[in-house]
Amino acid sequence: LSAVRVLKCCDTGVGKSSIVCRFVQDHFDHNIxxxxxxxxxxxxxxxxxxxxxxxxxxxxxxxRVRSELRW
Incomplete structure (x- = not known):
């Protein structure tokens, strides 16, 4: 088992959470x-x-969130 780390940083409101939800849960929510x-x-x-x-x-x-996250 290998681990792949993914950090999604982008502007607010562009659909980061929608993409993650679609990938992880195979579901798209228009009202996320x-x-x-x-x-x-x-x-x-x-x-x-x-x-x-x-x-x-x-x-x-x-x-500010981008600068606070550390691996």
Whole structure:
């Protein structure tokens, strides 16, 4: 099992949370609430004979949040 870290930083209101929700839950919500601070989700994806676990940080799109996150 390998871990892939994904940090989504972008402007507010561009659809970061919608993309993460679609990837992790295979669902699209037209009325998704704005992220406050940051959210964290995981998804394990099989690829051939390997498993890849995605560790996804979804930020609120605010510059201060970007500077606060550290790996």
């Amino acid at each position: 609430s704005p992220t406050i601070g940051a959210s964290f989700m995981t998804k394990t994806v099989p690829c051939g004979n390997e498993l890849h676990k995605f560790l996804i940080w979804d930020t609120a799109g605010q510059e």
